[in-house]
Amino acid sequence: RLFVGPELLLGAHVALGAEKTARFLTHGSLFLAYSITENVQAEIAGDLARALGGAGTLLLGGGTARVVFRF
Helix, strand or coil: CEEEEEEEEEEEEECCCCCCCEEEEEEEEEEEEEECCCCEEEEEEEEEEEEECCCCCEEEEEEEEEEEECC
């Protein structure tokens, strides 16, 4: 079985370092999961987040790859 779909998260990005300005955060992801067996699933996701506010906008990107075992 194959699962594909978007994910959208909203929240706040609060830095603990020098600049302690809270920013509005939007986070989007494209998610793909493949069920290898009933208990094992492989997942990958591409992530892109944007934090608005403060001295400038932060643009954050990355990805995730994992294998999940359910028991």
